[in-house]
Amino acid sequence: MKGYPAGFILILRATLTALFISGLILAPGALEMRLEWAVPWSLEGGTRVWGxxxxxxxxxxxxxxxxALWTVHLRAGWVRQENVLSGGLLLGAFGLLALSGLGLYYLGDVSLGNLALAAHLLVGLSLPGLLVAHILGAKRAQAHLNRPGRRIEAE
Ligand code: HEM
Ligand code: HEM
Structure with a gap:
């Protein structure tokens, strides 16, 4: 990833993986406790705290x-108008996750809390698809930049 220290992309990928896996393992317990769904498996009390x-x-x-992405990555993509649609969708998804996450904490009303959980889970589950689309878009942008003559044009 341009403009970032060497380990940045690794840290980003590790964090996204931990975020998704922890969300997935918490999901059955949340569906059981908040929506009273009968689920075949959920984390036990102690393990749930670790999750x-x-x-x-x-x-x-x-x-x-x-x-950190906002200050360089997003601005560079925006200026070059590359990968904007999937990047914008990713940004929107994180915004909704943060808002619905706050809702999970603070909404006292049960049905609003349930709505926040449904939104949080639906958007959370869409993250890998959005990321794959974004990475494929990044590869397309890179291939476009590497076309003969394009580099000189870009300089
Ligand atoms: C930047 C992205 C995310 C943010 C800011 C976020 C934020 C939060 C917050 C604030 C909570 C409530 C309290 C807590 O357990 O700490 C929460 C719970 C939860 N999140 Fe996320 N989350 C994100 C991504 C995800 C993803 C990707 C998934 C699913 C794959 C997910 C699934 C869940 C589940 C199942 C719960 C438990 C709800 C409950 O126990 O009632 N989250 N999240
Ligand atoms: C908000 C969350 C975002 C995340 C987590 C994210 C993450 C990523 C990742 C992981 C890559 C692939 C890098 C690689 O494999 O080397 C990438 C590439 C790219 N993204 Fe994003 N991105 C985001 C938003 C955006 C936005 C809003 C734009 C455009 C305005 C954008 C434009 C690009 C471009 C042009 C590339 C290819 C060139 C490069 O790697 O810098 N991204 N992004």
Missing amino acids: AALHAASYFIMLFLLG
Whole structure:
């Protein structure tokens, strides 16, 4: 990733993986407790606390990384008008996750809390698809840049 230290992309990928896996393992318990769904499996009390701690640590780090992406990555993509649609969808997804996450914490009203959970899970589950689309778009942008003559044009 241009303009970032060598390990940045690795940290980004590790954080996204931890965020998604922790969200997935918390999901059955949340559906059982909030929506009273009968689920075949959910985390036990102690393990659930560790799952929630991993989720909290990874979303804190992810919000920090989003700030770092904003200052260089998003601006560079915007100026070059590359990968904007899938990047914008990703940004919107993180915005909705942060808002619905706050809703999970603070909405006292049960039906609003359930709505926040449904939105949080639906948007959360769409993240890998959005990321794959974004990475494919990045490869297309790179191939376009590497076309003969394009480099000189870009310089
Ligand atoms: C930057 C992205 C995300 C943010 C800011 C975020 C934020 C939050 C917050 C604030 C909570 C409530 C309290 C807590 O357990 O700490 C939460 C819970 C939860 N999140 Fe996320 N989350 C994100 C991504 C995801 C993803 C990708 C998934 C699913 C794959 C997911 C699934 C869940 C689940 C199932 C819960 C538990 C709800 C409950 O126990 O009632 N989250 N998240
Ligand atoms: C908001 C969350 C975003 C995340 C997590 C994200 C993440 C990524 C990742 C992982 C790659 C692939 C890098 C690689 O494999 O080397 C990438 C590439 C790219 N993204 Fe984003 N992106 C985001 C938003 C955006 C936005 C809003 C734009 C455009 C305005 C954008 C434009 C690009 C471009 C042009 C590339 C290819 C060139 C490069 O790697 O810098 N991204 N992005």
